[in-house]
Amino acid sequence: MKRTLVRLIGSTFCWLTAAYAFLCASAFTYQEMIRPQMLGAGVFARWHAALYWPWLAVMVFELREPLRGARTPRALARAFVLAWTIVGIVIAIRPPLPSLGVDARSVLVGLIALAPLLWLAAIDHAIASDVLTRPAPPVDAARRAAIEGRWLVAAMASAGFISLLYGGLTPLFMRGQFEPDLLTLGLMTGMVWNASEHAVVFCGACLAVAVVGRAVSRARPLVQYAAIGALLTGTLVLVVQRMVCDTLGLDGWRSAVVAVSCALAIVGTWGGLRLRSRFAAGATPETPVGIFFATPSEGGRVSWRQVVRLVAIVAAAWTVAVASRALDWDFLLLRTGGLVLWFVVFDRLLGVMPRIPLSDGWLAAGCLAPLALHASAQPIERLAPIALHDPQFSVRRVLDRYLIYNPSFRLVDGALRTSVQSRQTGQPAFRRFLRQNTGLGAVNVAPVNIDFAAPLVQVPRPPNLFLFVIDSLRPDFLAPYNPAVTFTPNLAAFAADSLVFRNAFTLYGGTGLSLPSIWMGAVGVHKQYVQPFAPMNALEKLLNANKYKRVMSVDVIMEQLLRPSEPPTPLDRGIRTMDYRMCRTLEEMEAVVGRSLQDEDEVRPVFGYSLPQDLHVSNIMNASVPAGESYPGFQAPYAARVHAIDRCFGTFVDFLKRRRLYEDSVIVVTSDHGEMLGEEGRWGHAYYLFPQILQVPLLIHLPAAAARGSDPDLDAMTFLTDITPTIYAALGYRTRTGDSLMGVPLIGPDRADARVRRSSDYVAAASYSAVYAAIRRNGRRVYIIDAMKREEYAYDRTLTGAWVSIPITDGFRTVAQRLIREHVDETRRVYRLPREN
């Protein structure tokens, strides 16, 4: 136990280092987590070199026994100390973490970080090699059958225990939620599916172990151990690839390397520690499974300690589910925690399970029953409405709601659903196509010129421009979009003399690509970022041509995109992007603009810009509601922050009015994307697309001259890519549109044809992952395909504005996927990328 604890402390440092490096290797997590220094990533990178030495001291302490022990472990331990001391000196001279980027070096650093774990595992195996070399006790056919019976019964008991555990917790997690699909029938359906799918997973795993065990039963114990170790490693490779790499946006060889190295480190550490404990106890397990998992207790008695451990599992299940609701990354914590619990439950139950001589008939029945239920899922789903005399009943809909409140079922359903889903021809090819055209970090892309006006000459008396892109702001939390909102009176007043585009969408579900698309006024290639960006930066061209004085927060994305003709007056200087706050930024902006007006030499127009992060999921998770405020019907911490933003925005507008700047300014209030606020258990935005992420607010205040005669169709679809051409139009430019990827002005003589907008189809993408959406029927219908997780969704917007999930038929899928395919092809054509033929 003490050894495990020391090893845990030492391993944590290795895993954190590896995780940091692997996060750097993915363009998605690099932009989303590392650059903005989320979750203390920056602090860890800065302190890594200093933390290294305490870690090495812990490791040397852990190695005190082998350093004095037999020859082979001693040599390995000495080499370990020597090698990692040298590495420590290198790290002290040149700390590697702060300079990591999206390249192969990050993967290499991650691998090196895991190397000590493998090295320690090798030392453990060398110390306890006796367990694997001494002859194992003979196992006759009857005894082997009994051992296998024990595994199977333990597997079934684990499935039952986990199903009951999470099934029991589900109503607790549902407290306070309105779930018409999860009444008695719905919950029972969920429970049956839950138990059956868990049984499939546990039985399948048990059978694999039994078959591999039999295949090598006559080999030496070392070979048997290696075979089971390889099986576990292979399983973990798949798990890490599907659960971790897909979530973090790691694809291709990076994904394979990360998955294999992580799996080897886990199984090596696990096997090594268990082997040493068996060695210390002088025990020789009957089968190699007995090394990795618990052996039966003496005399089959169940001790109090074992009971306490099972109770602790219940507490852990609850804790993981609650913690995941507070902070998770695409259910990564939830799924990883669930998987660890599966192993722990199986291990604990195997420890209390006696050998059971299971007959062939019972074995076959026990294994085939859950499989048969799983394989008949589709016919059952079809027949259920008929059998229940309820044509509206949908098993799938019930299960989709049930998994929101049952974390373990979410895990098992995600793993098994693809094996029963109807597959159209070409689906794997389509997903491959999307993955190949997403995150083109390593592909050389030359910039194209994006010009809305040519020649771009300075206009007389350009207005002041203010562009507020409030990260993650949802329209349904603003009074101009939702009459139930009472906490944004200033934005409501602003909307009264502005254009409120009621059907606005982002074409990127994440800041990384959404922000560039706003500045370009166009859809770009899926790459962070094409450099030099300046030829594509249509908004910056306009600012340069009209000699705008830039007063702006230069966030982690804009610092990569801007090449201004003169340095901007920076706001939020020295503050991390994630800490940008609307109120503080506006106070600064007010001061700078006020000073500019006092300076008689400064007759230049002002461009104010900021990307406040008040509402970003990482800031919302720990946010609280100020005393005395309440927001019934809304996600309260989020609403409280929207309220604060509204107050500060009102103060800023008052300032503009006092200085007689308001009437003659173009003021745009929007967001880069929406946000999931717990819908279907999902939070955030980065790694997926849903209607709540695609919809954004778009309010544009125009000087009277620009607003005159505009008369735009406020209910037709508009996009963030329309903002820049609209600013061009507000300044009086006649705009031109080169291709279908470019935005269109929403005002003026060249404004978007509302009829075309209402009847056309558009495609959006997640910024960091191969997730695409086809937006149809004037924004009332959305089809989403997640090529990483192999999932698809479709939603319709009702007349009340609520989004409801709708079934996806083959015809629907064909049309939507064609739109996405054509969009990706068009993007490749415009950016002159080679095609497959």
Place this chain on the structure above:
Amino acid sequence: VRRAALLVALLGAYVAVGLRPVAGEFLSRGEFDPFLPAVRALEFRVEEARFEEALPLAQDLARVFPAEPEVALMLARVHHGLRDAASEASAWETYATLSSTPAEACPALPEAYARAGQADAARDAHARCAAFDGRDELARSAR
């Protein structure tokens, strides 16, 4: 031996169910797939407005996959590019017949008839388009 065979058979059953989609993909080879090289070649030519080159490709595909609505749609687009309104209308009719989403042929279908100078057919197509929405699965699923 019997127990070993049983275990292998049971594991085989699990693997077979798990690999069913892969098997389905394999068995469906020869069916229409939008990523067939011939289909992609056709799409690229249409996208680049090389309609003369696209026509024989589309006609070949229509011969091989006579019941595939996506091919009919591509053929309609090619005829549209070649300003052959009558052939375009005919291809859209095929699409509307074969597809479970016939409303996708609208309003291109009546417009093609109108350009071909077939006013009655255009009027009829407009009426059918209005009705399509009722039996179009996309529209139906929204209700």
